[in-house]
Amino acid sequence: MSSASDTPGAASAPLLSMRGINKAFGAAQVLTDVHFEVHAGEVRGLVGENGAGKSTLIKILTGLYQADSGTIEFGGAKVSITSPADAERLGIHVIHQDRHLAGRLTVAEQLYLGRSEGRYGWVSRRQLNRRAAADLERTVGLRVAPDLLVDELTVAEQQLVQIARAVLAGPKLLVLDEPTAPLASAEVAQLFATIRTLQAAGVPVVYISHYLQELRQISGTVTVLRNGANAGEVDLAGRDDALEQVVELMVGREVEEFDRTRTAARTPDPAGEALSVMSLTVPGALRDVSFTVRPGEVVGVTGLVGSGVDELADAVTGNRRHGGRVSLGGRPVRSPRAFVKASGAYVPADRRRDGALVRNTIQENISLVALDKVTAWGGLIRRRAEKALAQAQISRLDIRPARPQAVVGQLSGGNQQKTVLARWLAAESKFLVLDQPTSGVDVGSRAQIYARINDLVDAGAAALLVTVDLEELVGLADRILVFFRGEIVAELRRGEATTDRILALASGAGQAGYADASGSAGADTELEFA
Structure with a gap:
């Protein structure tokens, strides 16, 4: 185990300090007295099971959510972050797990969205596209036609565009939430090179990932959350069994x-x-x-x-x-x-766009292709049977929260993915x-x-x-x-x-x-x- 004092830059005050962060949604307590610090030039890992509170903590940092209590200090001063615009003005840029892109813009337009790239109100498309192509290859090694629509890109290419956009903004703090999930090994290596360049320039990175081997390559210290609270910190360079320590802090048991x-x-x-x-x-x-x-x-x-x-x-x-x-x-x-x-059953790569009905409940998502099991004569849904079907799959895959009426769009990414898989298990595909x-x-x-x-x-x-x-x-x-x-x-x-x-x-x-x-x-x- 380690403390922040073992990490690079720890002799000085942290660039980011979140203290006593609490957050509840109705009766569900999501974060309880969470503490989190990051120092200049540090790559700090943040891990935990799906539903442990990682994404909620980051959404509070970026102003998407407001904490019920607690303080945030950035650059040594107490700050109030009430919107994503507040966070960006401070220099905090986040790549969320679910891609936030405008699909009908071109790659070049998405890359420079919100930035003034013309003169006197005029923009040269040729120059914009030429610069976009160079910036994409330089920052993330991506080669795509900059006049393509974002919707025409693969999931991995969209992720790389999103990362390049954040890097080009000159962040003071970069937060990456599952950045490599859709990426192959070569793209991961390019991303790591980009992170090391930022780190050398003193820009800290918060790295959230379920791929624990990546953390050993890119991060020094990992903060672990479990059930919405701090479970501990692990110095990845300190012991050979550091990753096993991380897993046990995450889930409370060994996992094979x-x-x-x-x-x-x-x-x-x-x-x-x-x-x-x-x-x-x-x-x-x-x-x-x-x-x-x-x-x-x-x-x-x-x-x-x-x-x-x-x-x-x-x-x-x-x-x-x-x-x-x-x-x-x-x-x-x-x-x-x-x-x-x-x-046939299909679990797609982009669960939010193609897999889950994010505005519907877990129960409705699971029964979608198994209606023959829950439909009475005349086409009426037998709600009790539908709920029982959902509860069986929730238990089978340990979907959290274990409430059939929970809205899928409010679940963590991993629990959304388990809900999509549960649908096809219920249909016995x-x-x-x-x-x-x-x-x-x-x-x-x-x-x-x-x-x-x-x-x-x-x-x-x-x-x-x-x-x-x-x-x-x-x-x-x-x-x-x-x-x-x-x-x-x-x-x-x-x-x-x-x-x-x-x-x-x-x-x-x-x-x-x-x-x-x-x-x-x-x-x-x-x-x-x-």
Whole structure:
């Protein structure tokens, strides 16, 4: 354990000091006497389970919420932050877990929104786009056309645009809430380089993440919240078991995410075929992609930004137009309706936009595709049956708060994600497409989600897992398909896949070596190496 005195810059007064912060929503006490400090040039980790109060604390710092009691000091002076504008005037910039972007603006317009970029009221589009392209590549390594609409970007690209915008604003304090959730390894490395540049300039960063290995790379000290209160602080450089300390402070127990005893792949039904994808093509993203997923297996898919994996899940589930053929259980999939009717389930990468009904209750979200279980004659909803269905899934996935009538938009990001998954568990779907299923989900909840996925697949269901989390990929998948520039360049079976090998293949660096080691693609993989 450590105190703030062990952190860089601790000899001087903290740049940010939050003391005695309390916040309740009705009868629910969310924060209780929370203390949090950050010093100049420090990268301070902030962690806790979903619902522990991290996002609420940050929303108080940025003026989205008002604390019931407590004080905030910034730069040595007591401040009152009643709106996001107040926070930005102080130089506090936040990348929230849920992206706050204007989808109908161009990338360049979003990047400089609120800033005066013209002369005498005139803006040169050509100069604006040229500068935007240079700023994006310089700050976050992103190369996209600056005249594209934000809505046309992938989730990962939108996240990088949001980070670049905050960095360009010249922050005095930068808060990153789950910044790497949609990012692949190369983009994470670029982000870390940006953070270190800010740190060298004396700009502190508050780094909120459920990816604890990242914290060891980027942060010195971690503040842990549990049940809305301080649980302790951990010096990540102090002990080899520092991350285990963090987990135990978070959840109050040891957590094992994956079944480490299972080293061999499952044996799927050789005669069965849950998903068949033949010659799938999405212009500008995927080229002639073919693969199958059998009952009783998890097939993982990964690749860097721009590899095509961002478009794959939408194409397979009928949400994106494509060439080629997709069938589920032998039935063609040409629309989301056809996918669901064939017993398909889709947990999308952007849960707020595409997955959850944020203005509806947990109960209504869970029963949405299981109405046959709660509907009486004449189409009337049996509310008691609907509530019982919701309560069963709330208990199964430990959704918090455990109230069927809680509004989903008021839940933490991880609990929103569990609600989306619970919907499909309630419907007893036989094929799952999971696109970044544990994005923004804490370590304890991830273990619960992994256990539910394994239970379903062991019982004969099948899953297509699209993820940039390589540990998740290696821990869950029976087979792994690696994409590079719109094509499958390798298939790895459980036991032969490592995170280093996957990353080398996804970046193009390891393809020749893999082909040489294999001799050929092999009769059972039917893959062509780029």
